[in-house]
Amino acid sequence: MIPNGILCILGNKGGYVASTMGETLIGDKIRVLIGPLAGQRGTVLDLGAEMVSVRLSTGDITQFNIADLLNYSLAARRAWRTRPKRAGRPRGTRTSRKKMVSIRIDEDIWQALGRAVEEGLIPSREHAVNEWLRERVLSFRHR
Numbered sequence: 822m823i824p825n826g827i828l829c830i831l832g833n834k835g836g837y838v839a840s841t842m843g844e845t846l847i848g849d850k851i852r853v854l855i856g857p858l859a860g861q862r863g864t865v866l867d868l869g870a871e872m873v874s875v876r877l878s879t880g881d882i883t884q885f886n887i888a889d890l891l892n893y894s895l896a897a898r899r900a901w902r903t904r905p906k907r908a909g910r911p912r913g914t915r916t917s918r919k920k921m922v923s924i925r926i927d928e929d930i931w932q933a934l935g936r937a938v939e940e941g942l943i944p945s946r947e948h949a950v951n952e953w954l955r956e957r958v959l960s961f962r963h964r
């Protein structure tokens with residue numbers, strides 16, 4: 822049993838997530854780390870002095886020690902505290918330079934591209950559009 826406010830380290834496959842009873846909130850989404858219910862997901866219903874009441878995805882309500890839970894909501898809150906204005910990957914980690922754009926394509930063309938992907942004629946709609954635009958732009962240079 823861990824007293825309120827005492828730091829505990831939760832192990833998971835991705836590393837370690839530090840959590841305290843003071844940081845866990847009612848409504849947080851969790852996953853059970855150890856015991857017969859390991860892997861079950863749920864929502865925090867109530868916080869006791871040493872235990873957390875959780876409604877599992879099965880509908881069952883049970884009590885856990887905070888050290889037995891991985892708190893997904895806490896991880897998300899911490900991420901927003903450290904990088905509130907950045908979504909996605911950090912700058913400089915992408916392997917290719919791409920710009921998000923919005924274009925209007927006739928619906929029949931979009932559907933035909935989708936069929937071509939399903940039939941294995943093109944790897945993806947994005948790939949096909951990029952290649953065709955690249956070919957057209959390069960043809961301008963050779964005029």
